[in-house]
Amino acid sequence: MIERIVPAEVETAEAYGDLAEATLFPEEALLVKSAVQQRRGEFATARHCARQALTRLGAPAGAILTGERGSPLWPRGVVGSITHCAGYRAAVVARPAHVTSIGVDAEPALPLPSGVLEAVALPDEQIAVKELLESVPGIPWDRLLFSAKESVYKAWFPLTRRFLEFEQARLVFDPVGGTFTAHLLAGPARAGDRTLHTFDGRWLSEKGIVLTAVAIPA
Ligand SMILES: CC(C)(COP(=O)(O)OP(=O)(O)OC[C@H]1O[C@@H](n2cnc3c(N)ncnc32)[C@H](O)[C@@H]1OP(=O)(O)O)[C@@H](O)C(=O)NCCC(=O)NCCS
Incomplete structure (x- = not known):
């Protein structure tokens, strides 16, 4: 449903719970290695969503590390945003030619x-x-x-x-x-x-x- 509130040029992916197929790159797994299972689950599923959206955008779907103040580090030439709450995880990505910045x-x-x-x-x-x-x-x-x-x-x-x-x-x-x-x-x-x-x-x-x-x- 998130695609209904973003511009058409934005690629999106969402999940209504944690996905068994969601995996992390080793450097991502390090970021949540001391976290509780619930946090590891939402982190992995939201990054899985992000990689799905990046692939649709034609951008590299590699590790998404965490930058200043917790912001996700997107590949060069991509802007995006991640969210998760009980029963929902989502990621959105776009090209700066279409969207300068995005938050969900x-x-x-x-x-x-x-x-x-x-x-x-x-x-x-x-x-x-x-x-x-x-x-x-x-x-x-x-x-x-x-x-x-x-x-x-x-x-x-x-x-x-x-x-x-x-x-x-x-x-x-x-x-x-x-x-x-x-x-x-x-x-x-x-x-x-x-x-x-x-x-x-x-x-x-x-x-x-x-x-x-x-x-x-x-
Ligand atoms: C950072 C913050 C917005 C996250 O919101 P939340 O409802 O707690 O959690 P969500 O699941 O929706 O979002 C978390 C994701 O936001 C992203 N995020 C975190 N910090 C961020 C930042 N500084 N900039 C952009 N995105 C950020 C991350 O991708 C994070 O997920 P991840 O850690 O799994 O990568 C919130 O914790 C916060 O610090 N709020 C205070 C600032 C604020 O909201 N001010 C209001 C101004 S009007």
């Missing part, structure tokens, strides 16, 4: 634990979430906001190499169009000769999962 995030479609919304949402975002929970029921808007912020960060970081606090982006959802806009309060991101004050994203909530994506077109 999946979360279980459940309300956030008590107190988390207040920690990750600005006061006007909290008001908007509460209004949406009443006017458009059936969608965990608080969790969707959280996921969208993580997608914003995953697209932001490769461009800026800077952390982004949760209060440094103000998100506005279009509940009908399945889109959102992130206003970058930490200052703009540079993408080539462009200065970006906002990122545009898309979302969906289906099969017990909320999914968000921010793809910055080239």
